[in-house]
Amino acid sequence: xxxxxxxxxxxxxxxxxxxxxxxxxxxxxxxxxxxxxxxxxxxxxxxxxxxxxxxxxxxxxxxxxxxxxxxxxxxxxxxxxxxxxxxxxxxxxxxxxxxxxxxxxxxxxxxxxxxxxxxxxxxxxxxxxxxxxxxxxxxxxxxxxxxxxxxxxxxxxxxxxxxxxxxxxxxxxxxxxxxxxxxxxxxxxxxxxxxxxxxxxxxxxxxxxxxxxxxxxxxxxxxxxxxxxxxxxxxxxxxxxxxxxxxxxxxxxxxxxxxxxxxxxxxx
Numbered sequence: 001x002x003x004x005x006x007x008x009x010x011x012x013x014x015x016x017x018x019x020x021x022x023x024x025x026x027x028x029x030x031x032x033x034x035x036x037x038x039x040x041x042x043x044x045x046x047x048x049x050x051x052x053x054x055x056x057x058x059x060x061x062x063x064x065x066x067x068x069x070x071x072x073x074x075x076x077x078x079x080x081x082x083x084x085x086x087x088x089x090x091x092x093x094x095x096x097x098x099x100x101x102x103x104x105x106x107x108x109x110x111x112x113x114x115x116x117x118x119x120x121x122x123x124x125x126x127x128x129x130x131x132x133x134x135x136x137x138x139x140x141x142x143x144x145x146x147x148x149x150x151x152x153x154x155x156x157x158x159x160x161x162x163x164x165x166x167x168x169x170x171x172x173x174x175x176x177x178x179x180x181x182x183x184x185x186x187x188x189x190x191x192x193x194x195x196x197x198x199x200x201x202x203x204x205x206x207x208x209x210x211x212x213x214x215x216x217x218x219x220x221x222x223x224x225x226x227x228x229x230x231x232x233x234x235x236x237x238x239x240x241x242x243x244x245x246x247x248x249x250x251x252x253x254x255x256x257x258x259x260x261x262x263x264x265x266x267x268x
Contacts, residue, residue, distance in 0.1 A: 051109050059114070
């Protein structure tokens with residue numbers, strides 16, 4: 001006749017005692033307080049054993065707040081490292097528009113290591129009267145723009161978000177003009193118009209807009225053409241710049257030439 005393993009009775013008695021305690025707690029008023037303090041039963045047990053997440057070590061954090069990181073990773077005050085799903089935490093972090101990639105590691109007994117590559121604020125994108133903050137790849141980082149990003153380049157129009165990386169470096173390469181550009185509008189998904197701080201519109205060509213900008217910067221340096229009484233500059237022809245005068249300037253020019261003033265919108 002076989003005998004039960006030694007100590008089995010003690011184990012069964014302890015299990016019965018523990019079950020009775022848990023059942024009594026769950027049916028009484030104490031259980032909600034225990035869950036609020038120690039978490040769900042698995043986390044509760046792990047936390048009692050010393051596996052509570054005490055430290056979240058984050059690398060690569062720039063724009064995200066601690067609260068945003070904790071919420072996306074699913075870390076709360078009762079989370080245990082033992083039962084935290086690192087893969088789910090990574091997916092939660094990478095679902096944030098600001099996060100390009102994330103790595104999450106569990107360092108036992110109580111530390112969660114998070115490495116982030118954030119998308120950097122690159123430009124402002126205006127469409128249908130709404131301005132958002134975008135990354136270089138066109139991803140909308142924030143639906144609203146805080147004051148600290150107000151000086152970023154502004155691109156306007158459908159598709160301008162995905163092509164901001166084309167015009168922004170060209171403007172940066174011509175600092176004489178860059179500081180005066182209030183917005184770059186994508187026209188017909190093909191080319192850019194620039195609006196300057198004095199209201200002058202610069203029409204850039206579809207091909208090689210960088211050279212057109214450099215030529216305009218040279219004209220401005222040599223003749224201050226953008227300070228004249230003009231409405232627009234057309235740089236779409238590689239061998240010339242066409243200036244559209246304001247009505248007053250056109251009238252004055254016509255008078256000086258002894259001719260009838262051209263109609264509004266005439267080019268010279």
